Structure formats: structure tokens, C-alpha cells
Amino acid sequence: AGSLLATTQASAASAIDGILSSNELKVCFEAGYIPFEMKTKDGRFIGFDIDLGKHMARSMDVKFVPVNTAWDGIIPALQTEKCDIIMGGMTVTAQRNLKVMFSNPYITIGQTVVIKPELKGTITSYKDLNNPKYTITSQIGTTGAEAAKKYLPKAKLDLFETSADGVLQVANGKADAFVYDLPFNALYSSQHKDTVVHLDESFTYEPLGWAIRQDDPNFLNFLNNYLTQIKNDGTYDRIYSKWFES
Ligand code: ARG
Structure with a gap:
């Protein structure tokens, strides 16, 4: 038992240490996800997640630093310390939760479809x-x-780097439907x-959470208590x- 204890490593540093020593909260998101994060014409980032991130940084008395990141590489960006946290409307999924820690959900959404107007009446549910x-x-x-893969396996699926490109295919008639967050x-x-026409029946259950690197109970505790506070103080x-x- 003594030797086991002797090889126990010191606990890993919390992201909080880096945030406080740099005076910066670096936040990963992917602009283009309305109304959570958007880029204005003059290059500023705005939206629900951005305002929450700015408020969170203020509560830590550090600077909010936006890190706009391609969605496809956003977890690797967190893992390689390009940012301290992902505040990007990320759904808490079992697969992702094997790689990152998630705060308690800050909002719950579901998937819906937008269809091209010609299909209105023919397609009355995503199942069609x-x-x-x-x-x-x-x-x-x-x-x-x-x-889309799980519930619409028979349909043809075309995936795009950005949500804007995906939905545009429907808007310009090149695709029939776009599956995305409500x-x-x-x-x-x-x-x-x-x-486009929106069928607003959502067909999945998706809590969205803030993702941080694993092995960081200190930061996780901060986030969950911060969330409880802002949910109850207006x-x-x-x-x-x-x-x-x-
Ligand atoms: N909630 C969805 C997911 O976790 C989509 C999030 C897209 N977010 C973004 N910033 N583009 O996969």
C-alpha cells in the first residue's frame, strides 16, 4: 500500500490556474450558429454564448478572449489548450463526454428540419x-x-463544413432538407x-453544456455554481x- 501511495501523482493543474495567471478566459466557439454566436460585418463576435462568456469572464475578473474555431476541430482545440472552454452550443453526448467534461446544461434543444417550400404538404414530419x-x-x-444518419438512414446525406452552407443547399433548391438545432x-x-419552411417538431433531446478538459473538478465546480447563480439572479x-x- 505504501508504494502505491508513493507513486500517486500530484493532481493536475486546473484550467483556472492558467486563466488567472494570463488574466484571460479563452473561449472556443464556431461563429455562424445563430443566435448563439455570429460574426458581425466589422469582425466582432456577438450572440447568446458570447454574452454568457463575457459575463463569465467578468465574474472571474479576467478578459474575455474569443477563439473562433472550425466545428470539426473544436474538441482538439480545447484539448491542445487553444482555449479554456467551449461555449458553442455543444450538445452533451456520451461520445463527447468520454473526451471532455461538461458543465450542467445551460439550455436544452432538439433537432428539427427545414425543407424546401415545394415539399410543404408532402413532408409533414421529419420521418417523411x-x-x-x-x-x-x-x-x-x-x-x-x-x-440524420440515425433517423433518416435511407435518405442521401451531404455534410458541409458550416451550417450556412448546409442550409443554403435547401434554400437554393439543391437539397430537400437540412437537419439542425431548433x-x-x-x-x-x-x-x-x-x-425555406421550418417543421418545428423536434425529434431529439439535446442538453447543451460548456466543455472543459478532463480531470478538472475545480473548474467544473466553478462552472456549475456560476450557472446556478446566473439562472437565479436574473x-x-x-x-x-x-x-x-x-
Ligand atoms: N448542438 C449541435 C452539436 O453539438 C450543434 C452545435 C453547433 N455549434 C456551433 N457553434 N456551430 O453538435
């Missing part, structure tokens, strides 16, 4: 798309892509009423209303 004559799009590495689809379809509701109720 499970047919080889339909082409579905989604974004690489997302739960939308996973849901908030994105609801907002996109309200802004593109002539080119901060969360104020930021939520700004992006979801306008």
Missing part, C-alpha cells in the same frame, strides 16, 4: 424524409449529422420565409431574452 429520393444536409461533426432553424426560416434571463425573444 426517410426515402432515397431525398437529399438531406447538415454540418460535419454535429448532432444534426448524427440524427433555435438555428427557427431563426433562419423566419429570416428566409420565401426559400442574468441568464436577461441575456436569454436579448437573443431569443426579439
Whole structure:
């Protein structure tokens, strides 16, 4: 027993140490996921996740540093310390949770589909798309892509680097439907009423959480208590209303 104890390693450093010594909270996200994170024409990042990240940084008394990262490489970016945390509307999945730690969910969403207007009436549920004559799009590495494979295995699936490119295929008639997170689809379809139709029946259960590197109970404890605080002191509701109720 003595030798086992002797080989026990000192506990790994928490991301908190790096945040405090650099005075920076580096946040990974992928801009283009409306209304969670967008890039303005003049190059600023705005959205629900961005406001939460800025508020979180302020609560730590450090600077918020945005790290816009391709979705496909966002977990590797976290693991190689390009950022301290992913605040990017990431669904807590079992597979991802084997690689990263997740905070408690900050919002829960589900997958929906947007279809081309010609299919309105023919396609009344996502299930109607499970047919080889339909082409579905989604974004690489997302739960939308996973849901399309799982629930619509007979349809043809085309995956794109960005959600904008995926949904554009439907808007310009090159694909029949786009599978993605409900908030994105609801907002996109309200802004593109002539080119797409939203079927707002969500067919998956997806809690979204903040991802951090493994073996970091200190940071995880901070995040969960921070979330409880903002959910109960009005901060969360104020930021939520700004992006979801306008
Ligand atoms: N919730 C989905 C997922 O975890 C999509 C998130 C996309 N987020 C983004 N910033 N592009 O796969």
C-alpha cells in the first residue's frame, strides 16, 4: 500500500490556474450558429454564448478572449489548450463526454428540419424524409449529422463544413432538407420565409453544456455554481431574452 501511495501523482493543474495567471478566459466557439454566436460585418463576435462568456469572464475578473474555431476541430482545440472552454452550443453526448467534461446544461434543444417550400404538404414530419429520393444536409461533426444518419438512414446525406452552407443547399433548391438545432432553424426560416419552411417538431433531446478538459473538478465546480447563480439572479434571463425573444 505504501508504494502505491508513493507513486500517486500530484493532481493536475486546473484550467483556472492558467486563466488567472494570463488574466484571460479563452473561449472556443464556431461563429455562424445563430443566435448563439455570429460574426458581425466589422469582425466582432456577438450572440447568446458570447454574452454568457463575457459575463463569465467578468465574474472571474479576467478578459474575455474569443477563439473562433472550425466545428470539426473544436474538441482538439480545447484539448491542445487553444482555449479554456467551449461555449458553442455543444450538445452533451456520451461520445463527447468520454473526451471532455461538461458543465450542467445551460439550455436544452432538439433537432428539427427545414425543407424546401415545394415539399410543404408532402413532408409533414421529419420521418417523411426517410426515402432515397431525398437529399438531406447538415454540418460535419454535429448532432444534426448524427440524427440524420440515425433517423433518416435511407435518405442521401451531404455534410458541409458550416451550417450556412448546409442550409443554403435547401434554400437554393439543391437539397430537400437540412437537419439542425431548433433555435438555428427557427431563426433562419423566419429570416428566409420565401426559400425555406421550418417543421418545428423536434425529434431529439439535446442538453447543451460548456466543455472543459478532463480531470478538472475545480473548474467544473466553478462552472456549475456560476450557472446556478446566473439562472437565479436574473442574468441568464436577461441575456436569454436579448437573443431569443426579439
Ligand atoms: N448542438 C449541435 C452539436 O453539438 C450543434 C452545435 C453547433 N455549434 C456551433 N457553434 N456551430 O453538435
